[in-house]
Amino acid sequence: MAKIKIKGYKREDGVLVRSHFTKDKGxxxxxxxKDKWYEPGRETGWDKDExxxxxxxxxxxxxxxxxxxxxxxxxxxxxxxxxxxxxxxxETEKKARSxxxxxxxxx
Numbered sequence: 001m002a003k004i005k006i007k008g009y010k011r012e013d014g015v016l017v018r019s020h021f022t023k024d025k026g027x028x029x030x031x032x033x034k035d036k037w038y039e040p041g042r043e044t045g046w047d048k049d050e051x052x053x054x055x056x057x058x059x060x061x062x063x064x065x066x067x068x069x070x071x072x073x074x075x076x077x078x079x080x081x082x083x084x085x086x087x088x089x090x091e092t093e094k095k096a097r098s099x100x101x102x103x104x105x106x107x
Contacts, residue, residue, distance in 0.1 A: 038086040040079060048095050055099055070107060077103035 008019040026032060044062040046055055059080065063072040080100035084093050 038083065040083070044079070046080075046083075046096075046099075048089075048092050052095070052099065052102075055095070056102055059099065059103075073103045073106040077107065 002024040003021040004024045006017075006020050006022055008017055010016050042062055045058040048055075050058070059076045060072060063075055067075070077100050080096045080103060084096035084100060087093050087096065
């Protein structure tokens with residue numbers, strides 16, 4: 001990633017900000033192509049065509065069995081919430097949000 005130089009300036013409160021380099025974040029609102037794909041980190045077997053009970057069971061069973069029930073539900077909630085946030089399919093989003101809500105209520 002390229003770096004850009006920020007020129008020194010004086011803030012309104014009188015503090016002098018020295019010149020420095022910062023990471024180029026690109027154009028506002030434009031996500032780089034390499035960052036556009038969702039990587040869940042593990043395979044759960046979640047499928048939008050399955051009934052909700054089975055989807056919930058599959059996601060929770062993919063979690064580490066050594067974790068406490070609270071942490072397993074928290075990780076499952078985060079995974080379903082992130083899937084709902086990145087998907088472009090409205091049916092998948094609705095089902096992932098409802099599954100995330102089930103895990104959130106268990107916390």
